[in-house]
Amino acid sequence: MRIGAHIGVGQGWPQAADYARDVGCECVQVFTRSPRMWRAAQLDEAAVAEFNDRMSSYDIGPAFAHASYHINLGSVDEELYERSIDGLALELSRARDAGAPFVVTHVGTDPTGDPDGAAERISAACARAIEASQASSDVTLLLENSSGSGRHFAGSMQQLGRLVALVRAHDVGLVGTCVDTCHAHAYGADVRSAEGWRRLLDELEDECGPGSVRLLHGNDGMFPAGSRRDRHAWIGEGEIGREGFAAMLSEERLQGVPIIVEMPGEIPEKDRVNIARLKEMRDGDPDR
Ligand SMILES: [Zn+2]
Ligand SMILES: [Zn+2]
Secondary structure (H helix, E strand, C coil): CCEEEECCCCCCHHHHHHHHHHHCCCCEEECCCCCCCCCCCCCCHHHHHHHHHHHHHCCCCCEEEECCCCCCCCCCCHHHHHHHHHHHHHHHHHHHHHCCCEEEEECCECCCCCHHHHHHHHHHHHHHHHHHHCCCCCCEEEEECCCCHHHECCCCHHHHHHHHHHHHHHCCCCEEEEEEHHHHHHHCCCCCCHHHHHHHHHHHHHHHCCCCEEEEECCEECCCCCCCCCCEECCCCCCCHHHHHHHHHHCHHHCCCCEEECCCCCCCHHHHHHHHHHHHHHHCCCCC
């Protein structure tokens, strides 16, 4: 299970690769564009090529691209819905151009309290974005579970797995899941025990079969389970605790799945410390 962090590319792509190495990343997550703006500046091809050269020389990878926060694939506002599809298509083609084989996205909301309708809207939007991007042979779309706050869809593994099954039915490209530990915990799942992880994965697999989890967001959570409050905490300092992450690291069905930490706090400490904590837990068991 490769361990890394969400890192900034604002100081330059090659510099981001150096930063990743310095803090101990074995894989990374990036925004290929500002996540809080619709507009996106052109990718600097030479800088991206240098980033990828350095990443492979440091043996870091894969790179996951996290999509913009503006994207709401469940919106019933026609204009926002269409913009979100275009935005996700752009994320997929930019990821391909940046050499990132995965795009992680939040799925959006269920604004009218109609889960079946939301699942249809969101899955149709994903399929349209994949088709429009023409990147489906290079990039896998990963749908992330939410904390369930404010009508955010896919707090439950049932909803997340259902979305994957529905997108697959469109047969336009590869799709999988990203399970965020803080979001699952905030929604009310038990991610603190081996039994809890078994149940969570069973629920997901009941909807979309085995092997959908391609990425874990390893974030501790500041608030109690079921609080629906998405506040990340450093590994071992929140309500999930070291025991929860140890259970995750031991789960057989998650072996080989990369882990990315998305932490509050100051760089480089927040990344260096949290990566080191997870590595220490992982490497304590020689079979892992
Ligand atoms: Zn996340
Ligand atoms: Zn979060």
